[in-house]
Amino acid sequence: MLEAFLAVYHGISHFLSTIEGELVKRTAELVLLVLVSYMIFSEHRRERTEQLRYLLYGFVTLSIQKLLLSGVIAMTIFGGLDIKVFLIYLPVVYRCMELFSLVLIANAFLFPVRKDPKAYLVRVKWVLLGVLGMFFAIELLWVFWLNYYPAESAYRQMLFAFLELLEIAVFGYLIGFLAINQKFDKYNRNVMLASAVFLVTPILNIINHLLYLGTNPYLRVLAHPFPFISIVLFTRVVYLKLVDKAILKSELSETKRKYLETMEISKLKDEFVSVVSHELRTPLTSMRLYTSLLLERKMGPLTKEQEDTLKVIGSENVRLTNLINDILSLSKLENKDVKLSRRKCDLSLLTDYDGYRALAEEKGITVTNKVPKGFMVNVDPDKFKQIFINLFSNAVKYTDAGGSVILEARRDKKVWEFIVRDTGIGIKKENLHHIFDKFYQVEDFMTRKEGGTGLGLPIVKRIVDLHGGTIEVESKVDKGSTFIVRMPD
């Protein structure tokens, strides 16, 4: 069994080392290379990147080289061409093209992992020019040697060995670079494997050239399959990369579609809130105007009960208006692309409660503003004003006559704080962590007929969040509450 297998193997190896075998091998390589080149070419047309361009040039050069070689071999076999005519130029041209394409391919895989791709590209161009120049010189030497030295001379063998060494250098550098920089991703591991397989042939050839003057048939047969396997492996890497890219692309477009869909929904929501609140405002306006006109006795005298009733209608109208405003405000604040227009502001001016003084005085509450003049903060003034108004009106709302509300500010290293302290009814411990929830109002509050919207504190929280700050509450039932807004300086 084993012997039969070995016989077949030797048979194939032997066939491959004949000139006909060489033709089969080169043609197979040619077909493979043309396929890969076409694959890269069509990808390059879609996306013009440096990496694809290098790969394309590399594989096209390699294809031309194989075409040239298989053409010459075919002509020798079928056309009776004397191969010796080509022996003057062919080996050097062939080697030159091979090395040239190897440099390009190696660089295509090196390029994306370099830190300074631009500078590197310039250097690669010089290396390629160097390769061409060197081969021109070698060509001259080659012709010279052919004329003056016998075929099996050690000099000529050293020349071949040198060319093999250059190939080792190119792929050795590629492997070395990837290994040293720890670029062990799926592709690079395959690139390293393909390069390593390719290296076997030049190593065997060097041994053959230097030790046996290039005449050892075993080494020659042994060296045959590796470049072919290597090309298959490189093809696989390219294929893997292109397929992965295609998958990635389709995933990306799916994500993009989902993102746009979400944006669309969020836009619809904003529009809905905006339209609804606009539509609600119109009837509210009529109701408020007529209620007020009635209260102004424009439609005749009123009894005390009628007046009280109209006042209830009026205040409920105000409450509904506030609710609409708050919903709209929160909806705007929750919008993803909400922007802060921050500027340096004097906190004492932002917390100037003059406009709301009446609110407190009406209830007999003392307000002390301890915010120092010139306490500069970097906030969006309009939005911060909403924080202040909500916290202040809450404090007044939930504090009984004779109580007090204190506004304070302090700065500590990289944060500053704005504090609203009241001596009001306080918040029960179990309710504390709910107060920033939308539409949450502590039950006791409702029974006190305090017409809040339940959106004030969520609005405050959202604005504080937008500023990158935090808000804290300390509260004791019947002692009062303290709201601390903490912002980064």
Place this chain on the structure above:
Amino acid sequence: MKRSIVIVEDEVNIANAEKLILQSDFDVHMAHDGEEGLRLIKKLRPDAVVLDLMLPKISGIEICKRIRNDKQIGSTKIVMVTAKNEDRDEMKGMAFGADDYIMKPFEPMELRHVISQVLGKSPDAEQE
């Protein structure tokens, strides 16, 4: 002689309420869409216009622009009435040339106040 005001408002109930608020002090006329409004303003040349922002046919903004670009009625005082959800600052920065604005819903007092403010600013009013 009472000074005259044209109210352009497509919501009949609101227009009537505005008329009730202003009629004791002004000669009040009403229009219910933009086209009619503009025609009335050109015909009557009122001292002030109370102009809704969202109107059928011709929008409030457009009427405002046309009034300002018309030599004969260009100095008419304009008060915009809006239910739009613009921020106050945005409304203040109105580039379309209104003298003042008022947000729905508003109190009768607010409307009276705004009207007397814009008309008080007028040099014609001082002469009277």
